[in-house]
Amino acid sequence: MSLDLRKWLDTVDEMGELKHVAGADWNLEIGAISALNVRKDENSALLFDAVQDYPKGSRILTCSTSSLERIALTFGLPQKSSAVQLVSAMRGMLPTWEAGFKDFPQQTVESGPVLENVRSGKDVNLFALPVPRWHDKDGGRYIGTGDAIITRDPDSGELNMGTYRIMVHDEKTTALYISPGKHGRMHYEKYFAQGKPCPVAMSFGHHPLVFRTAASEVPSGSEYRFIGAVQGEPVKVVTEEITGLPIPADSEIVAVGWVRPGHTKMEGPFGEWTGYYASKERGAPVVDVERIYFRNEPILLGAPPNRPPNDSTTFNVIKNSAMLWNALDKSGVPDVRGVWMSDVGQQQLVIVSIKQRFHGHVKQAAHLACQNRPAAYHGRYVILVDDDIDPSDIKQVLWALCTRSDPENDIEIIRRAWSTPLDTMIRKPTDKLLNSRAIIDACKPYEWFDEFPEDIKLDPELEKQVIGKWGTILNL
C-alpha cells in the first residue's frame, strides 16, 4: 500500500468511482456540488481542476471516502461489504493495527514529493491555492477541512495529528480552531503556559488514510504508527527545517509556522458537522505561516461538513461504531451484539444492542458507551436495545424505543459532560462547555423479561413458503 494520493486516485478511477470536474467556482460552487453529491448513496469522489480564477493543475478532491467501496480501499478492508460488514471488518482489524504500533514508527527520509516546490517568507501565498468558500454563511475561505495538523507535546515530545478546521485570514496567516480537550489544543496551551510559541505543520492534501486517521480517536501520539500498521509499512516523513516537525513525505501540500501566545483573530462562522453554524464568530489562535511545501499540480483535500449526510458521515459510522464496540469489549461489557453510531446523529446518537445476562447489564453498557472516547465528546443520546433489534435499522430502534421503554423509569440523565462551542444547545459558547446526556433503556425489563408481551414474528418457514408461492405479487 502506498501513501501516494495519486495512486489511490488511479485505483478509484479504475473502480469507476472518480468524477473529474472542470471549471467550478471556488466560491460556493465546489461546496454545493460536493454537498449534493454525498446526498446520493452511490456517489463518486470528485476531483476539481481548472477551478475558476486558477490555472489548470490547481486541484481539489472532495467526497474521497464517502462510499463503502472507497472506505474499504483506503483501509485495505474487503470490497463489496455492507456497512454492517465493514464495521465488523474494521473492528476485527483494530486490535491487529494497534498491536502493530510498535513495529511501525515513522521512518525519516531525506526527501520526498512534498519538497518539489518550496515557498518561504514573502513568497508564501495561501491564496495561490484554490481555497473554497464552502457554505454561504462561512466567515472566510477554509483551506483546512480534510487536513492533518501536526503538533508536538512540549513536555513529553509526543506527536499528534488531528483534523482541525483552518480558515485563511490572508496570504500568510490562518486561524486554527481546536475544540477544548482535543490533543492539538492541549499542546499549544502547554507551550503558551511556558510563554513560548507552538510550532505547527499543516498538511492540506494527502492520502485519505492520513486524513481519516487524523480525524479519528486513535490513541494519542500514535497516528503515524496507526497509518503504518494499516498500510503495513512505516510512514515516510521528512524533518521539516523550520519547525523540526516530521511531515509526510508524500503529502501534496504542507504549510508550517507558529502559533503565538495571545495572538488571536476572529474566526468563523463555519458550517459544521452538526448541520449548523453553531460556534459563530469568535477569537481563535493565528498561525503565522513561514513556509509552504507542495507537489507539482498539488491536490487540496476537502471534506466539507454539512447537515447529514455529509462528506464524513458514512466513514464516521463505520469507524466510530467499530471503535466504540471494541472499547466496550475492552471495558468488560459482555454480550454486546451491535453498536451503531448513526449517520444522522453521529456521536450524538449511539445505539447499542446487547443480549441481557444480568440485572444492571443494560446500565453498565449504557454508561460505558456514553463516556468512552469515541462517543464521549459532544454526545447526546445513548439507546440500549435487545439483541433482536438491528441497531443499524433506525425503524427497528424507534419501535423498540416506543414499545420497550417507559420515559419515567427508563431515561436517565447524566449531567456536566464534555461538550464544545459547536453544541447547538449551548446558548453562549463562552459561558460553559458542558452538556447533559440521556441514556435510554429500550430493552425489555430484565426482571420480567419472560412475561413481556410476545412480539409478532413471521415464521421463517412460512415466510419462505409464501415467497415461493406469492413472490411475484410481492415483487420478491
Ligand SMILES: Cc1cc2nc3c(=O)[nH]c(=O)nc-3n(C[C@H](O)[C@H](O)[C@H](O)COP(=O)(O)O)c2cc1C
Ligand atoms: C471534516 C472534519 C473537520 C473537523 N474539524 C475539527 C475542528 O475544527 N476542531 C476540532 O477540534 N475537531 C475537529 N474535527 C474532529 C477531530 O478531527 C477529531 O476529534 C480528532 O480525533 C481530533 O484529534 P485529537 O483527538 O488527536 O485531538 C473534525 C473532524 C472532521 C472529520
